[in-house]
Amino acid sequence: MITLGIETSCDETAVALLDDDRILANMVYSQIEHARFGGVIPELASRAHLEKIDRLTATVLKKTSLSIDKCNLVAVTDSPGLAGALLVGVSFALGIHAQTGIPVTGINHLEGHICAIFLSRPDIPLPFLALVVSGGHTAMYRVDNVGKYSCLGQTVDDAAGEAFDKVGKMLGFPYPAGKAIEEEALRAGAGAGREAVFPVARLSGSPLDFSFSGLKTAVKYYVTEKGKDYSREHRPVICRAFQEAVVASLVNNCAAAAEKSGCKRIVLVGGVACNMRLREALQQRLGDGVCFPPPELCADNGAMIACAGFMRSKLNLLRPPHMDPGGTL
Amino acid sequence: MNWILGIDTSSVALCVGLFRDGQPIASYSRMLKNSHAEHIAQAVSMLLDNNGVRAGDISHVAIAAGPGSFTGLRIGFAFVKGFCLTGTVRVLPVSSLFVLAHGADSGDRDVIAAIDARRGEIFWARFRRDAEALTRETPDTLGPAPEFRNALTAGDTVITDTMGYAQSTVFNFLADRPNVFPVERYPVQRGFICAAQGASLLTDGSSWKNAADAMPEYLRSFSSPATSKGPLQ
Numbered sequence: 001m002i003t004l005g006i007e008t009s010c011d012e013t014a015v016a017l018l019d020d021d022r023i024l025a026n027m028v029y030s031q032i033e034h035a036r037f038g039g040v041i042p043e044l045a046s047r048a049h050l051e052k053i054d055r056l057t058a059t060v061l062k063k064t065s066l067s068i069d070k071c072n073l074v075a076v077t078d079s080p081g082l083a084g085a086l087l088v089g090v091s092f093a094l095g096i097h098a099q100t101g102i103p104v105t106g107i108n109h110l111e112g113h114i115c116a117i118f119l120s121r122p123d124i125p126l127p128f129l130a131l132v133v134s135g136g137h138t139a140m141y142r143v144d145n146v147g148k149y150s151c152l153g154q155t156v157d158d159a160a161g162e163a164f165d166k167v168g169k170m171l172g173f174p175y176p177a178g179k180a181i182e183e184e185a186l187r188a189g190a191g192a193g194r195e196a197v198f199p200v201a202r203l204s205g206s207p208l209d210f211s212f213s214g215l216k217t218a219v220k221y222y223v224t225e226k227g228k229d230y231s232r233e234h235r236p237v238i239c240r241a242f243q244e245a246v247v248a249s250l251v252n253n254c255a256a257a258a259e260k261s262g263c264k265r266i267v268l269v270g271g272v273a274c275n276m277r278l279r280e281a282l283q284q285r286l287g288d289g290v291c292f293p294p295p296e297l298c299a300d301n302g303a304m305i306a307c308a309g310f311m312r313s314k315l316n317l318l319r320p321p322h323m324d325p326g327g328t329l
Numbered sequence: 330m331n332w333i334l335g336i337d338t339s340s341v342a343l344c345v346g347l348f349r350d351g352q353p354i355a356s357y358s359r360m361l362k363n364s365h366a367e368h369i370a371q372a373v374s375m376l377l378d379n380n381g382v383r384a385g386d387i388s389h390v391a392i393a394a395g396p397g398s399f400t401g402l403r404i405g406f407a408f409v410k411g412f413c414l415t416g417t418v419r420v421l422p423v424s425s426l427f428v429l430a431h432g433a434d435s436g437d438r439d440v441i442a443a444i445d446a447r448r449g450e451i452f453w454a455r456f457r458r459d460a461e462a463l464t465r466e467t468p469d470t471l472g473p474a475p476e477f478r479n480a481l482t483a484g485d486t487v488i489t490d491t492m493g494y495a496q497s498t499v500f501n502f503l504a505d506r507p508n509v510f511p512v513e514r515y516p517v518q519r520g521f522i523c524a525a526q527g528a529s530l531l532t533d534g535s536s537w538k539n540a541a542d543a544m545p546e547y548l549r550s551f552s553s554p555a556t557s558k559g560p561l562q
Contacts, residue, residue: 041551043399043551044551046399046400046403047403047547047551049407050403050406050407050410050544050545051544053407053410054410054411054413054414054540054541055541057414058414058416058541067415068414068415069415083400084399084400084403087366087400087403087404087407088403088404088407089407090366090407091366091369091403091404091405091407091408091411092407092408092410092411093411094366094369094370094408094411095370095407095408095409095410095411095412095413095414096411096412096414097370097411098370098373098374098384098408098411098412099384099385099411099412099413099414099415100384100415101384322367323366323367
């Protein structure tokens with residue numbers, strides 16, 4: 001079964017072709033247009049998606065030597081995300097449907113992230129816990145099957161990736177700042193002093209929820225108190241302390257969720273799952289039960305959306321796209 | 330045989346129209362605020378099915394290219410780009426103001442089409458009706474409301490579109506003026522007009538584009554967050 005996957009929920013225009021769960025092509029255009037603004041500008045994102053979506057699709061088809069009429073299914077992200085950006089992908093998919101009659105299914109972006117694991121570990125046993133960590137989302141789900149998800153906890157304010165970007169902005173890194181902070185933290189070295197220590201949020205009453213807003217504010221106060229020169233000179237240490245606080249929060253909640261649910265398999269997905277320190281800490285704490293898709297399938301991509309479409313089609317769970325920018329899983 | 334599909338999603342109404350060579354076949358128009366994406370595929374399929382036309386028969390698509398609702402324009406263009414992915418269909422972008430100007434029978438007077446662009450600005454253009462054809466007098470323009478007011482002359486026919494904006498006040502000064510046609514009260518079959526324009530330009534190869542090269546004419550360029558909501562917080 002050939003599935004075309006289309007992802008335009010934020011600032012990546014992504015298209016992929018799958019033959020069942022095998023990737024034939026997976027191409028992503030990351031919108032560098034936002035870097036100069038220090039964050040994603042929704043109008044700019046929508047314009048850039050429209051400029052790229054058909055050319056990217058044509059390139060993917062050419063790369064695989066397939067014509068669009070060989071596709072059996074079009075899977076497109078329809079929630080959650082930026083409304084204007086989602087509309088471009090959904091309308092494009094509906095145009096393909098109107099011309100070819102190929103069925104179109106809407107896919108929840110978070111479900112797409114979770115299904116990315118089936119591309120690298122198609123045999124992964126169910127159920128498992130999925131920690132979705134990206135620039136827009138931080139949530140933990142128990143996955144009993146494709147289409148059967150229970151939310152165990154989620155962020156009550158900022159997403160983890162969002163905290164990386166905002167702290168990165170304070171410290172003078174360009175957007176997106178996740179990779180830069182990780183690299184800067186490495187420069188602090190393992191034996192560096194503990195000049196900076198930031199709090200790890202624990203939410204009484206909802207112990208599996210996350211919060212990163214206070215951490216972000218703590219970094220802001222620290223940088224303001226110490227001054228520009230000190231912060232510039234000690235940037236690696238600040239980055240390391242911030243990253244350790246984020247990692248501790250995510251790892252602690254994963255351990256607690258594993259204990260509470262009795263489910264020892266944990267899948268880490270989303271853009272922040274590319275962070276090597278987070279991968280290392282999760283494995284140290286939770287052992288061999290932890291797994292991740294390869295980095296290229298952690299960030300937003302079309303293959304994960306196509307995979308979710310393929311898995312849903314096997315279970316007769318296809319549904320027409322319905323725009324829901326604020327939707328949850 | 331050429332089948333021409335017309336599409337206009339630039340304002341509140343979702344409009345589609347169909348021509349066979351120079352012959353009008355059908356059109357469909359519906360007021361659908363904030364739901365063009367949910368209905369555009371259905372509207373096109375219905376238009377084609379009801380007239381015994383297969384999607385693969387469509388050789389040309391004429392689409393309202395703006396100015397107008399940015400989101401509406403993108404829905405239309407994204408749909409057309411998907412529809413034309415097979416690569417053989419040619420696309421004609423048509424000015425939304427040109428389409429709108431057809432909504433008024435101006436006799437021998439000039440007709441000015443105007444759209445509320447928000448922020449106290451107006452998209453507008455002036456056209457002249459010669460015999461049965463409209464010819465353009467000025468380019469599509471985005472300007473402050475007073476500039477538009479100064480551009481009007483006593484004999485002009487004016488057709489306005491607030492794009493469903495209930496709080497719109499930029500056209501209030503036209504209330505007592507004769508020959509003013511708010512599109513909300515005098516609907517225009519915009520998809521039909523797009524298709525008709527496509528039919529009239531069928532032999533003009535330079536007007537048609539590949540779908541990949543067809544983009545909306547926003548008129549309002551994106552410059553900096555100072556003029557928008559800024560980065561997501």
